[in-house]
Structures are given as structure tokens and as C-alpha cells.
Amino acid sequence: GRLSGETLLQVLGTNSSAAGPREATSAIWWTSPPACLGCGGFLRPAVLMFGDADASLVGRLQAASERYQEWEEHMETQAAEAGARVVLLELGCGTRVPSVRAECEEVLRDTLGRGGQAVLIRVNPDFPDNKDLPEHTISIKDTALSALTRIDAAMGAG
Template sequence: MGVEYQDLCDPYMLEKDEEGFYGFWGSCTNSYRDTKHHRGYQILLKWRDAIRRKRSENSESEKKSSFQAAFDRLKKCEALPAGVTADSVTNDPFFVYTSNVDSHFKRDFDSKEVYELHGSVETWQCAGDVKTGAREPCEKVWKLPADFRFDLDEDSMKAPGADATTCPECGGKGRPNVLMFHDTQWIANATEENGYIAWESVMELMLEEDPTLNLVVLEIGCGTRVPSVRRETEMVVADVIEGCGRPQATLIRINLDIPTCDNPLIIANNRFLPIKSKGLEALEGIDRELILLRQKDWTEEPVKGVDIQYDFDT
């Protein structure tokens, strides 16, 4: 098409070249929907379910009451986002924090345990009247129909708009609800964001009050071009170490190119494990080791919380 990625991933492109804009995002959406999960997703699901089973064996009702008690204390002192309720936040010791926009995690994981911090191509928002600028976008957000496909011209990589990409509220043009370059009108998913903030706050309080608990932050394939996830994972682990006054959190960073950590507190407490590998290969290797440990009936310190990250960085 003769344009750079930064140009295509810019809301202004909808005004400059509507069919080029829809062609780019239509190609992404069609491709994401056609792509099947690799085994890594099933490995993560297996680990999550194993954590749930272990929790159940160790009195799930007791753990839920501990979560509820911590949630209630934070809510009472107004330390949680407004409007958040215990029912809207997962009480599992597991969370997916992802900058992927393909929405693949939501195919299998519970919606309450996934935060897509940059949005998703499966959700669209109003862009208003982009041709004349006479109408500002409304705040309507909607899901693409499950059977919808963009009518993409493979030669020109262009696609027309459609009813599915038109705002059902005001009739304006639609755009993906994805944070783009130079984006001043993106509508963040406050429900997911607040759910993650509340979950993290509750888990940090539970860690502070119980020195037998540990948090493992597993970061998979997050680059430095869009370093949102790398910064968040380091901040979470450092906050736990500092807040607890004990090294109760570990960052495992799977990265083939940059498996390093910039946080001195994490390094000083020896709570960083770099794995120089591709994501799937690392997950398969870790899974094999876990199977061997179970077969040998070795007992390791229990991992009570797991925070899974996956990065969108193209």
C-alpha cells in the first residue's frame, strides 16, 4: 500500500484513506479470527486449572473469605476504584494482563480475569463524521458480529466499510476500539481496568498479611517498542517486595531478544528469572519440568498467585 505501519495504525487514516484504513484493520481482524491457538494457551489454561484445584484442596471457602475480607477492607477505606464490587472481580489467584489486541485470551479464559489494556479488534467504537468533522464521535462501543468478515481486496489491501463498522447509535464511521498512535479519542475499557486494579490491590494486601503466599509474574514475549507490559510487570513485583518488606514476588521474563530487568529492587532481592527463548518453547519446557516434579513427588514452595502477560508488539 506504500504506507508505514504507524500510518495505518493511526485514527487519522480513516479520514485520509477510509478503504485503506478498513483494509488494514479488516486484514488484522480476519486473520486473528482465522488463527487457531497454539499449545501455549492450553498450557496456561492447564496451569490455571491446577491452581484452582490446589486451592480447592486447601479449603476454597477459606481462601474466598480471605479475598472477600481483604476486598471489604480496601473498599471501606476507598482504596479501590469506584463502582467495583466483589462479584465483578475474579477471586482466583490468577490474572491475564495483555497488550494483545487479537482477543485470543478471551476465547478460553474468564472475562473477569483478562485485561486487554490496549483494547481489541473485536470491539469497535464511534469515530464520528470523519469526512467533514461536523460531528464528534459519540461514546458508543459495540462488538463485531461473530460471523462478520471484512470484504478485503487482497491485491489492493483495501476494504469498504459495512453496517458492522458503522456506529449503531449515531450512524458515524466506526473504528477498532484499539489504542492507536496519536490517539486522543480512544475509549478505554474502564470495567476491565478497574477489575485488574482491584484484583491487584487485594492480592497485594493478602501477600502483606500472609508471608506464606507468593506471587509469580510470568511475562511472555514483551518487547520494548511498546513497553507497557514490561513496565507493569516490574512495577507489580517491586511493589510487592517493597510493600511486604519480604521477597514474596518473582518476575519470570520469557524473551528471545531482551530478557533483562531494569528494576534494581527486583535484582537486589534475586527475584528475577530470565528465559532467553520463544514463548511457546519456554512454556513447553516449563510444563515438562512441572510434570517431572509431580512424577517424582517433589514438594516445592506453593505458588499462590500467577499473573500472565502476553504482549502485542508488531
């Protein structure tokens, strides 16, 4: 099924107190992070993290960043030309390290700037708003797990 932004907000409601203890999965992650099935290396985001200084890692991440930028530009252009809708689903990205938030907002602006249709669905228990493009943002004040569970239930019900 499909959910409109208005229906999505009705499903999720406006009151979601998401404060509570962290899931047990965070403890599991740190004791045994997932590994790549191909090379056996640890799976990790393609971004520099605090303390990363290995030159080969930095080089690989820079190459990955360049490939991502090429893909992003192609996707934004193709979506605009095809009249497709781009939906950005941002889960739990806060304001302490705002790089993912900024990237989602940039993709939203770029897609709209190319004449495409786009919406950012921002799920965050503390900072769900997008002051720059509120008319293209669905703000959900909730945790990722709770919001996705409720969205899934609503989509399955239709």
C-alpha cells in the same frame, strides 16, 4: 513438582536461539479471532489498541482498568499478609510497546513494597532482563512456547 529459579535456568539452559518463522497460529488468529461464549463478541485484551475511539468501548475499558487496579492492590496486600509468594510469568513482552513489561515490574515492586515475596519470570528471546530488580527476576532468553514446553516437561519429570 516445583522448580526453583536455579533449577528452572538449568532446565532451560543459557543458549536458546529463538529466532525463526512465526507459528501458523498467528495466521489463524487474524482470520478467525476467538469469540466470547456468552455474548459472541470478539475476545480481546482490556486495553486501548491503536485506533480505538468508540466511546462505549473506552468507557468499558476504563471500568475494567479500575476493577483490575482494585484486584491488583487487594492481591498484593493479601499475598503479603498471608506470606504467600507471587510469581509473575511474563511471556514475550518486548520493548516496542512496553506497557505489559512496565505493569509486571510495577506489580513486582508493589508486592515487595508491601512486604510480600515475589519473583518475575520474564521469557523473551531478545530482552529478558530486568535492570531494576534483577535479584527478583528470572530471565529466560527463549520463546514462550519453547520455554513453557521445557518447564512443563521438567515439572512432569519430578
